[in-house]
Amino acid sequence: xxxxxxxxxxxxxxxxxxxxxxxxxxxxxxxxxxxxxxxxxxxxxxxxxxxxxxxxxxxxxxxxxxxxxxxxxxxxxxxxxxxxxxxxxxxxxxxxxxxxxxxxxxxxxxxxxxxxxxxxxxxxxxxxxxxxxxxxxxxxxxxxxxxxxxxxxxxxxxxxxxxxxxxxxxxxxxxxxxxxxxxxxxxxxxxxxxxxxxxxxxxxxxxxxxxxxxxxxxxxxxxxxxxxxxxxxxxxxxxxxxxxxxxxxxxxxxxxxxxxxxxxxxxxxxxxxxxxxxxxxxxxxxxxxxxxxxxxxxxxxxxxxxxxxxxxxxxxxxxxxxxxxxxxxxxxxxxxxxxxxxxxxxxxxxxxxxxxxxxxxxxxxxxxxxxxxxxxxxxxxxxxxxxxxxxxxxxxxxxxxxxxxxxxxxxxxxxxxxxxxxxxxxxxxxxxxxxxxxxxxxxx
Ligand code: S3P
Numbered sequence: 345x346x347x348x349x350x351x352x353x354x355x356x357x358x359x360x361x362x363x364x365x366x367x368x369x370x371x372x373x374x375x376x377x378x379x380x381x382x383x384x385x386x387x388x389x390x391x392x393x394x395x396x397x398x399x400x401x402x403x404x405x406x407x408x409x410x411x412x413x414x415x416x417x418x419x420x421x422x423x424x425x426x427x428x429x430x431x432x433x434x435x436x437x438x439x440x441x442x443x444x445x446x447x448x449x450x451x452x453x454x455x456x457x458x459x460x461x462x463x464x465x466x467x468x469x470x471x472x473x474x475x476x477x478x479x480x481x482x483x484x485x486x487x488x489x490x491x492x493x494x495x496x497x498x499x500x501x502x503x504x505x506x507x508x509x510x511x512x513x514x515x516x517x518x519x520x521x522x523x524x525x526x527x528x529x530x531x532x533x534x535x536x537x538x539x540x541x542x543x544x545x546x547x548x549x550x551x552x553x554x555x556x557x558x559x560x561x562x563x564x565x566x567x568x569x570x571x572x573x574x575x576x577x578x579x580x581x582x583x584x585x586x587x588x589x590x591x592x593x594x595x596x597x598x599x600x601x602x603x604x605x606x607x608x609x610x611x612x613x614x615x616x617x618x619x620x621x622x623x624x625x626x627x628x629x630x631x632x633x634x635x636x637x638x639x640x641x642x643x644x645x646x647x648x649x650x651x652x653x654x655x656x657x658x659x660x661x662x663x664x665x666x667x668x669x670x671x672x673x674x675x676x677x678x679x680x681x682x683x684x685x686x687x688x689x690x691x692x693x694x695x696x697x698x699x700x701x702x703x704x705x706x707x708x709x710x711x712x713x714x715x716x717x718x719x720x721x722x723x724x725x726x727x728x729x730x731x732x733x734x735x736x737x738x739x740x741x742x743x744x745x746x747x748x749x750x751x752x753x754x755x756x757x758x759x760x761x762x763x764x765x766x767x768x769x770x771x772x773x774x775x776x777x778x779x780x781x782x783x784x785x786x787x788x
Pocket of ligand 1: 359
């Protein structure tokens with residue numbers, strides 16, 4: 345039997361917030377100080393890109409090793425300018441990120457899609473590139489609305505994409521067909537530089553960090569249910585920021601504690617934004633012994649934070665996760681699917697086609713991985729069905745397709761059920777949670 349997890353820790357800082365702190369600081373006039381920015385491959389892609397575009401990024405030593413701290417001086421009203429020619433020949437790893445008017449977004453969809461929105465509104469021509477996974481992911485969901493505003497993209501469906509920005513963007517009213525914070529944010533960031541009021545609505549509310557953080561950088565916007573409007577012609581101003589711990593990273597440890605007999609863990613200072621908290625509600629419905637304590641002292645700006653405790657409980661039951669809940673737990677579905685594999689009954693995640701266009705085809709990967717663990721799982725009309733049962737692996741090697749959240753999910757399966765699985769490309773956890781294995785050992 346697996347040994348229990350016990351103790352308390354802070355997982356690394358939130359990835360979505362860290363990207364936004366970096367991008368908004370780069371757009372702002374003045375110098376923004378930041379604390380606890382996530383130090384992961386994805387956030388490094390954003391930092392390197394804004395540096396090549398002319399923002400000054402200064403990173404200080406962080407003795408706590410709890411993320412990155414330092415300053416970003418934005419390009420402000422001057423706008424972004426490619427600075428790669430001055431940078432050739434340096435030993436700084438950021439130098440390899442941009443050359444010949446190219447920006448390398450690596451594996452990071454948030455870097456690519458938000459940058460398309462930012463750059464679309466400036467007089468600049470630059471090509472965004474990504475790794476193999478990112479180059480397969482759909483970009484038209486962002487380039488279509490941005491083209492309506494007047495930006496140009498060649499081609500427009502997949503990276504690499506040459507952005508030919510336009511200083512005279514026209515505001516649009518846009519109804520997004522997907523609940524995607526990346527789409528919403530790209531349109532709003534272009535809207536800051538457009539003439540008129542840009543409005544974006546979505547079928548279900550996606551994470552609202554852009555709407556909550558832009559006012560701290562001095563921008564005015566209006567939110568009404570699933571719709572956000574922003575007036576063009578606003579200049580962002582520097583803002584000091586600190587980033588709380590990432591609920592999506594915490595979810596892996598919390599689900600492990602729920603599955604391993606004798607476990608009880610506490611994760612500190614976690615972002616408790618309701619548009620990210622769907623996984624906590626689903627865990628509660630499944631019978632997980634979970635306590636969430638908001639901590640006003642830890643809360644940052646408009647974002648609420650607190651501690652989450654989970655204790656093992658052997659009687660977990662299946663649940664149905666409705667379509668309107670999916671956006672609030674989209675990144676947690678792989679690890680919730682593993683939890684469902686241990687619960688009594690059939691769990692259904694409704695309308696999860698978005699999983700097909702994440703860092704890998706997560707829908708297929710979840711089904712194949714669960715089947716390899718001896719669990720019945722299938723899709724029907726974009727719904728994911730999982731019947732809880734006994735974990736009995738019929739394979740030793742688990743594919744991750746270089747997808748960080750799959751690597752962590754199958755690693756937790758291996759740890760929780762003492763399976764000694766061989767997990768491919770395991771180092772890809774560094775995209776969001778470089779210290780994942782060290783933290784698992786700390787709690788062991
Ligand atoms: C993110 C939005 C989500 C999420 C991703 C981060 C963001 O993507 O899956 O990990 O920071 O805006 P979608 O906008 O594609 O749903």
